[in-house]
Amino acid sequence: MALCAHMVCGAGAASPWVIRHSQLIQSGRVLDVACxxxxxxxxxxxSDLELFGVDRDPAGFAELNLAGVRTIxxxxxxxxxxxxxxxxxxxxALIVCNYLHRPLFPRLLKLLAPGGVMIYETFAVGNEEFGKPSRAEFLLKEGELLQLIASDPTVAMEVIAYESGYVDVPKPAQIQRICARRQGGAKQLNRLA
Structure with a gap:
C-alpha cells in the first residue's frame, strides 16, 4: 500500500505547491490521483475545468460529486x-500529493496531453527522522522525482519548478515536489508567482 496517511500540507488544506502551480492550468480536464x-x-x-478524482477509498466522494467532480x-x-x-x-493537468507508487509513473506521463502540467509532491528519504511515512517504498530517493519525470522516452517533459528538502509546516517533513509540462502543443508561458 503506497497511500500515505500523513499529509505534508494538513488534512483539509490544499497544498500550497498545488495552489501555486495550478495557475498554469488554463483549460481542459484535471485528474487528482489519490485524491x-x-x-x-x-x-x-x-472554474471551467473538468475535474476528476481517483482514490481507493470513496469516503469523500459524495461531497465531491455534488460539487461536480467525477470520481472513480x-x-x-x-x-x-x-x-x-x-x-x-x-x-x-495531473495532481499527485502525498502518494508514491513508482510503477504508476509511465501511465501518469502518458495521460498528460501535449502542453499538460503535472504537479507532484510527496515524501523523500530523510522523512523517517520525523515520523511516518518511514518505509523506503514510500520515500523518494535523492533526485528520484526528476528521474521519474524523465522515465518514459516517448513523453518529453520540461521541468518548470523542482524542490527537495525539509519543511516545517504543517509538520516537519522531508519532501520532493515538481511541476513539469509535457512538451508539444502550443507554446505556453510558465507564469510563476
Whole structure:
C-alpha cells in the first residue's frame, strides 16, 4: 500500500505547491490521483475545468460529486490491469500529493496531453527522522522525482519548478515536489508567482 496517511500540507488544506502551480492550468480536464477528500481539487471548483478524482477509498466522494467532480474508486496498486482507465493524452493537468507508487509513473506521463502540467509532491528519504511515512517504498530517493519525470522516452517533459528538502509546516517533513509540462502543443508561458 503506497497511500500515505500523513499529509505534508494538513488534512483539509490544499497544498500550497498545488495552489501555486495550478495557475498554469488554463483549460481542459484535471485528474487528482489519490485524491482523498479532494483537498487539492477544491481550489479549482467553480472554474471551467473538468475535474476528476481517483482514490481507493470513496469516503469523500459524495461531497465531491455534488460539487461536480467525477470520481472513480480504484486501488491503484491492486488493479494494475485497470490502471487509470482513461485514454492517453486526455488530461491537461495531473495532481499527485502525498502518494508514491513508482510503477504508476509511465501511465501518469502518458495521460498528460501535449502542453499538460503535472504537479507532484510527496515524501523523500530523510522523512523517517520525523515520523511516518518511514518505509523506503514510500520515500523518494535523492533526485528520484526528476528521474521519474524523465522515465518514459516517448513523453518529453520540461521541468518548470523542482524542490527537495525539509519543511516545517504543517509538520516537519522531508519532501520532493515538481511541476513539469509535457512538451508539444502550443507554446505556453510558465507564469510563476
Amino acid at each position: 482523498g477528500h479532494g483537498r487539492n481539487l477544491r481550489p479549482l471548483l467553480g 474508486t480504484l486501488d491503484l496498486e491492486q488493479e494494475m490491469d485497470e490502471v487509470l482507465p482513461f485514454e492517453d493524452a486526455s488530461f491537461s
